Amino acid sequence: MGILANTVSICHFQVQGELPAKEELYSWTLNRLAGNRFNPIDQGSEELSVGWVHLDDPRSSEFDTPAACWRDHYLMFTLRRDRRAVPSAIxxxxxxREYxxxxxxxxxxxxxxxxxxxTLKEAVHATLLSQxxxxxxxxxxxxxxxTGxxxxxxxxxxxxxxxxEEFxxxxxxxxxxxxxxxxxxxxxxxxxxxxxxxxANRSKSDNFLELIKENQWLGVDFMLWLMYQTMNDSSEYSINQQGILSDGERFVAYVDDRVVLLGAGENGAQKITVAGPQDHFNEVxxxxxxxxxxxxxxxxxxTSEDEHWKMTLKGELFHFASFKSPAVKLEKDSTTDEAMEREAVFFERMVLLEKGTQLFNSLFATFLKLRLGQGWGEHEGQINKWLNVCSNCNSPLV
Structure with missing residues (x-):
């Protein structure tokens, strides 16, 4: 699903490096995208083509006007990859038959x-590719x-x-x-x-792979804390990050539906998936x-406005899988043309994505301030006590 859909899996990057001056940025971007645009291979026999197309129209790869990739302070583009493949059985x-x-x-x-x-294989493969x-x-x-x-x-x-690589x-x-x-x-x-x-950083260098590997405690402790909060607290928090939602605005965050756990077993790593609505998370x-x-x-x-976001959070990298936002709602009239509607959908979608990210970042910051502060030891003790109450998890817990 594309980024304009109500449900999409996303990851985030920071763009590093020096950008052109603001007045040159968009013309520079157009030239760069046009120079690496997607070239169709429908009429040929090439196996692969990779390049840039319009985000709201993947059939178009002409970057000749700002509207092709520019919306206010956003640059938007889509990587298209077309691939031909001949099934091995065919x-x-x-x-x-040729042999x-x-x-x-x-x-x-x-x-x-x-x-x-x-020689025969190359000839047959080329013929089948063209078909x-x-x-x-x-x-x-x-x-x-x-923001970069x-x-x-x-x-x-x-x-x-x-x-x-293409970027x-x-x-x-x-x-x-x-x-x-x-x-x-x-x-x-x-x-x-x-x-x-x-x-608290356990990495000895700024290499991003080491920063991820040596600081897995961030995801592990965050997930455990969130599970405990879901079962033992009001699950209510406040906005503390800049964005569309107002500072101090209240919201609710909780875990439900699906939890995946990993640990060492007799035959190597053991993965456990607990799915469905949970009352006490006894199995977890x-x-x-x-x-x-x-x-x-x-x-x-x-949020208090009855807006609801849902995602599968990947703990190691903090990727947002199946990130579902409230539906985009637009008021259209007889004067609204297709271009205006596309633009309106894009901006409304960005608002919803940024709200969801602001909520998550506020939740993460709340955890971090506790985790890095002097009160974490006591809180960790409460979490361990809660877990140890589950000495007989086959019995409902109150």
Whole structure:
């Protein structure tokens, strides 16, 4: 699903590097995208084509006007990848027929020579490719030039790697920095708490892979804390991050529906998935007592305006899978044309995505201030006491 859909899986990046002057930014972007635009392969036999298209019309790859990729302070574009592939079973069947034909024309051979096999395979593969329509895939990106934050609509490691490569090739001098849990933690804390975070940092370098690996405690402790809060608190919090929602505005956050835990087992890593509405999370608590750790959970966020966001939070990287926002609601009249409607949908969608992210960041900041403060030891003791009450998790807990 694309980024304009009500449900989409997203990850975040920070754009690093020096941008052109503001008055040159959009013309520079148009030129860069046009230079690496998508070229169709429908009429040919090429196996692969990768390039940029319009976010709201993946059939269009002409970046000749600002409207193609520019909405206020947002730059928006879509990575399109078309790929042809011949199923192995079909290729084998056609090759077997070609081998039989060749042997019939060359009765002196008992089997097809290796070099001839390679030649026939290339010819058959090329013929079948020309008869096969390419399969398109699209991945949306929205770049907030005010904050430097880029939102990308895929969580596939291979797709993310492809996007990073194409972005770097297109926008020379810029690079994408993964917005992993430690980077997000730095962004949501004030100066004094950032100093405490630096003290708690278990990585010995600024390499992002090491920052992720050595600071997995951020996701592990956050998930555990959120589970405890869901079962033992009002689950009500306050907005404490800048954004569309007002500072101090109340909201509700809780875990429900699905929790994934991971831990060591007799035969290696053991994964446990607990699905469905939960009353007491007895199975989860039992797994936690057996040294399992929560790696994914379905998180709900609700405001006083009855707006509801839902996501599957990936604990290691803080990716938002199946991030469902309130539906986009537009008031249209007879004067609204298609271009205006597309623009209105985009801005309304950005508002909803940014609200959901602001809610999550406020929740994460609330946890961090507790986790990095002097009161965490006492709170951790309460969590452990709550878990140990589950010594017989087959019995309902009150």
């Amino acid at each position: 290729l084998k069947a056609h090759l077997d 039989e034909r060749w042997l019939g024309e060359n009765p002196g051979y008992a089997k097809v020579p290796k070099q001839e096999k390679e 096969t329509l390419p399969t398109p895939s699209t991945y949306d990106a929205v770049w907030d030039t005010q 934050m880029l939102t990308f609509s895929s969580l596939s490691p291979k797709v993310i790697e492809l996007f990073e 770097k090739k297109t926008f020379e001098g810029l690079r994408l920095s993964a917005f992993h849990p430690y980077a997000r933690a730095e962004s949501v804390l004030d100066e004094s708490n950032r100093a405490l975070l630096a003290q 608590r039992s797994a936690l007592l057996n040294r399992k750790q929560i790696t994914e959970a379905t998180l709900h966020l609700e």
